[in-house]
Amino acid sequence: MLKIASWNVNSLNVRLPHVLAWTDVASPHILALQETKLPDDRFPADALQEAGYQSVFSGQPTYNGVAILSRQTAGDVVTDVPGLDDPQRRILAATLPTDIGDVRIVNLYVVNGSEVGSEKFEYKMHWLQQVTAWLAEEASRHDRMVVLGDFNIAPDDRDVHDPEAWREKILCSTEERSALGRIFDLGLRDTFRQFEQEEKVFSWWDYRMNAFRRKMGLRIDLVLASRAMAKRCVASYVDIEPRRQDRPSDHAPAVAEFDVS
DNA sequence: ATGTCAGTCAACGACTGA
Numbered sequence: 087m088l089k090i091a092s093w094n095v096n097s098l099n100v101r102l103p104h105v106l107a108w109t110d111v112a113s114p115h116i117l118a119l120q121e122t123k124l125p126d127d128r129f130p131a132d133a134l135q136e137a138g139y140q141s142v143f144s145g146q147p148t149y150n151g152v153a154i155l156s157r158q159t160a161g162d163v164v165t166d167v168p169g170l171d172d173p174q175r176r177i178l179a180a181t182l183p184t185d186i187g188d189v190r191i192v193n194l195y196v197v198n199g200s201e202v203g204s205e206k207f208e209y210k211m212h213w214l215q216q217v218t219a220w221l222a223e224e225a226s227r228h229d230r231m232v233v234l235g236d237f238n239i240a241p242d243d244r245d246v247h248d249p250e251a252w253r254e255k256i257l258c259s260t261e262e263r264s265a266l267g268r269i270f271d272l273g274l275r276d277t278f279r280q281f282e283q284e285e286k287v288f289s290w291w292d293y294r295m296n297a298f299r300r301k302m303g304l305r306i307d308l309v310l311a312s313r314a315m316a317k318r319c320v321a322s323y324v325d326i327e328p329r330r331q332d333r334p335s336d337h338a339p340a341v342a343e344f345d346v347s
Numbered sequence: 348a349t350g351t352c353a354g355t356c357a358a359c360g361a362c363t364g365a
Contacts, residue, residue: 096365097353121365123354148354149364198365206364238365292365293351336352336365 122151190228
């Protein structure tokens, strides 16, 4: 089994113990992290190496920052894409060897966008447009591809605790969902929806207003798989256990498992 | 009810972003 996960840790500095505890129990082969909020010279590669993970990362102080932890050595690392001369470290692609050959992993920390219609929202839409064009190229080069991360878009109303309250709000607007649809149209499937799921499964809950306790969340952390990988996907779920811990990230890991026999 | 966090700067509180 090949287990691949995505987790927005909201500061790897604070959350390193959570990551070590979770990887110890869940033992994913590949773990994509977002919002590490660390410059590269402070990335805790040694502690992760001791836990059995190699790391590639693209960070900056204070904001953003992405990493891929893996049992195997990553190659062909990409951190920047055409059309985005962007100091924000949100993109990290790498190729990982597996039992079925190389798998291309694309880790995305999609722009939040703040409010529909804001300047940040316009940046989000432009960012998605450029990233989608690049993903099309990646998809043409890599038959086996997994695109995962914090998409900052809830795919549809099933992914929202209160769809009416969120109607056309940031993370849920028609324009954002259409942009996500154009990524699905590249042949990338939301692995979570390949399986029957319980209602009200979310991956992010606001720190405010006891949102987690009240089950007021969104499913915005996704694991998408190319056709060749989707047909091998045997499970996809959110592991909310880390969200219950002390001093948690506001996100929980999204996990997909693939049959590589 | 934007009422929580995290990081930074600069100085222990204001700010930004999420």
